[in-house]
Amino acid sequence: MKLDELKAHLKPGEVYRRADLAQWSKSVDRHIQALVESNVLQKLSQGLYYCQKKTVFGQTPPDEEILVHQFLKDDRFLLMSPNLYNTLGVGTTQLYNKRVVYNHKRHGEFMLGKRTFSFCIKPHFPKKVTKEFLLVDLVNNLENLAEDKEQVLEKVYSKREFFDVKKLERATKNYGSVRTRKLLGKLLSAESNTAYAI
Template sequence: MTALSALKKRLRPGQVYRRQDLARWSNAVDRHLRQLVTEGTLEKVGAGLYMAPRPTRFGQAPAAPEKLVSGFLRDDRFLMVSPNAYNSLGLGTTQLYNEPVVYNRKRHGRFQLDGRAYDFRVRPSFPKTVTPEFLLVDLLHNLDRLPEDKAALLPRALERARRLDRARLARVVNTYGSARAARLLEPVLAEGVAA
């Protein structure tokens, strides 16, 4: 068995690999990577990042965004949020976004992975899952980045905050919120204390 065929046996369809992961199993990793990409066994999806394509009856399936991001960061601790989720808050937002935001502890900037742009933002803390409270706090934090009418959106966001669980909202603001979000939500949270 050749070193290349031994490396091929370790590859799993749909999995994402870093160059250094593959170097453990190869005595000539760069040559083997070139050969595997040329023959279609691997596909380059980012700098030093490769995916073993998963064939479907409709062609090659793209890598799962979570696997791409995890491979890129070399970490499973991140939160991927699509700004499209703001539309679920019922605030009248209608914009559609192509670029998911990835809150993480390692990388900052816009990066292309498998032909899709991701906006990586370093944050000291973020929840494991997206909740309505987190989405609202995140929307307020990113208000200036949104193409929506801010003067119309802010009062609707504060009204929506009044309908959320105030204790959970206060925890999210204290744990994950920016100073701006805390300042904007302060009157709403104060109402909950006074009631």
């Protein structure tokens, strides 16, 4: 049976585009519908499907890195959460129910499965999140924070000794907005832990 041939190619935990599945079926839309109805595949968004993976704890959601890679058809992206700002110790405590994806191709908010991803086109971003990049990113997004912005910035300036200055200089130059470069320039050139207003 042709449907069984398609199923034989599927790997639990993998995310597929319709074009991926079409190479194994001449009636791909009918077969996809049958696989979704039988809970073999889960529709994540238009043309994007997840081969469900079962564990003793039930169905597991798709790995976010795999999901974003298939959505973009590109591995040049950085997946992060604004919740990471809370690890810097600069007074942020808000929890955000979203993932941010810095990339070169897509912009806007997309619901993939049951999760919301905010895709932002950026010319430059690192391959991995570092605390120096995180600080630069926080200052880039200062206006979007729920906390008091001046208090957060004061805490940023008081944390100078917790960062590798050279790495922070590089991150500021490579990833900071004009305003962020100006604000963090004060931190990088400061001889004391003086706070500056926004």
